Amino acid sequence: MDRVVVIATGGTIASQPTTTGLAASLRGKSVVGALPPTAGLRVDVIDLCTVDSSCLTVRHQLDLLEQVRVALADPEVTGIVVTHGTDTLEESAFLLDLHHDDPRPVVLTGSQLPLGHEGSDAPRNLSDAFLVAQQARDLGVLVVFNGHVHAARGTVKRHTLDPHAFGDPSREPLGRILGGELLLRPDVRHRGPALPAPRGEAPRVDIVTHHSDGDPVLLRASVAAGARGIVLVGAGTGNATPEIAQAVREATLAGVVVAVTSRCAAGPVAPIYASGGDLLAAGAVPAGHLRASQTRIALLSALMHTDSPERCRALLPTLLGS
Numbered sequence: 246m247d248r249v250v251v252i253a254t255g256g257t258i259a260s261q262p263t264t265t266g267l268a269a270s271l272r273g274k275s276v277v278g279a280l281p282p283t284a285g286l287r288v289d290v291i292d293l294c295t296v297d298s299s300c301l302t303v304r305h306q307l308d309l310l311e312q313v314r315v316a317l318a319d320p321e322v323t324g325i326v327v328t329h330g331t332d333t334l335e336e337s338a339f340l341l342d343l344h345h346d347d348p349r350p351v352v353l354t355g356s357q358l359p360l361g362h363e364g365s366d367a368p369r370n371l372s373d374a375f376l377v378a379q380q381a382r383d384l385g386v387l388v389v390f391n392g393h394v395h396a397a398r399g400t401v402k403r404h405t406l407d408p409h410a411f412g413d414p415s416r417e418p419l420g421r422i423l424g425g426e427l428l429l430r431p432d433v434r435h436r437g438p439a440l441p442a443p444r445g446e447a448p449r450v451d452i453v454t455h456h457s458d459g460d461p462v463l464l465r466a467s468v469a470a471g472a473r474g475i476v477l478v479g480a481g482t483g484n485a486t487p488e489i490a491q492a493v494r495e496a497t498l499a500g501v502v503v504a505v506t507s508r509c510a511a512g513p514v515a516p517i518y519a520s521g522g523d524l525l526a527a528g529a530v531p532a533g534h535l536r537a538s539q540t541r542i543a544l545l546s547a548l549m550h551t552d553s554p555e556r557c558r559a560l561l562p563t564l565l566g567s
């Protein structure tokens with residue numbers, strides 16, 4: 246018999262109406278109980294938290310990582326399903342993926358409409374997630390949503406409301422679920438790095454976005470607030486002003502690791518303009534194809550892996566895939 250462990254964290258899939266809007270309130274058993282039992286499948290449910298994912302903290306995410314590690318320590322477990330709010334799902338998924346070293350999958354899913362709401366996408370997403378948790382192997386951490394299977398790396402929430410909410414703006418999905426069948430692209434394999442379980446307190450890692458007329462005030466404020474890492478969201482190919490490049494240089498000299506990504510929806514950081522090259526010359530690490538939310542997770546993971554800014558900077562390209 247297959248055995249899937251569900252780790253419930255909240256999100257719309259666990260939400261009910263309140264006077265000010267939807268709020269996560271259902272426990273994992275009620276979420277999973279919305280599906281009819283599947284023959285030959287045992288489901289165990291762990292309630293990690295019941296929050297809207299916009300309110301998730303790094304502590305929740307590290308607890309999730311630990312729960313996954315504990316669940317996978319049981320060889321009888323076939324796979325894991327994490328029910329999660331969509332707002333920050335891409336962050337938790339990538340944190341898990343950067344530490345995942347097991348052929349069995351961890352599948353994150355959620356919904357855009359609550360369970361019980363007319364036309365809710367929750368039942369389908371959940372049953373698809375179970376199917377993938379039972380069948381996928383060597384694919385790392387996956388996001389299953391609206392009939393599509395996505396690699397955690399690179400996948401972001403692309404639409405605030407549409408049920409087709411997730412995708413990698415630079416890559417095709419790994420596969421689809423059609424008529425209850427998992428159809429994967431041939432030759433897809435998880436090749437990400439697997440960091441050891443992080444220890445200790447998570448450092449502060451901020452995201453600062455550049456825009457026209459932008460100045461280095463927020464970047465310097467982040468350093469002053471004690472950030473050990475900063476994700477600079479540059480314009481276009483990863484560009485900003487000479488004043489910001491100067492602030493990046495100062496931050497780097499102060500031992501803060503800066504990574505630079507782009508405000509654009511898709512495409513890599515590419516230092517083809519001096520306004521981007523200056524940032525790299527000042528010490529910033531280019532984030533490849535990753536967007537700000539996952540660049541921050543890579544930076545956070547690297548900083549939890551080593552205390553040394555130099556070693557962190559050397560490790561980052563592997564984690565970023567750049």
Ligand SMILES: NC(=O)C[C@H](N)C(=O)O
Pocket residue numbers: 255256257258296297298299329330331332333355356357358
């Ligand atoms: N669709 C959702 O799950 C959105 C919700 N705000 C959450 O992230 O928890």
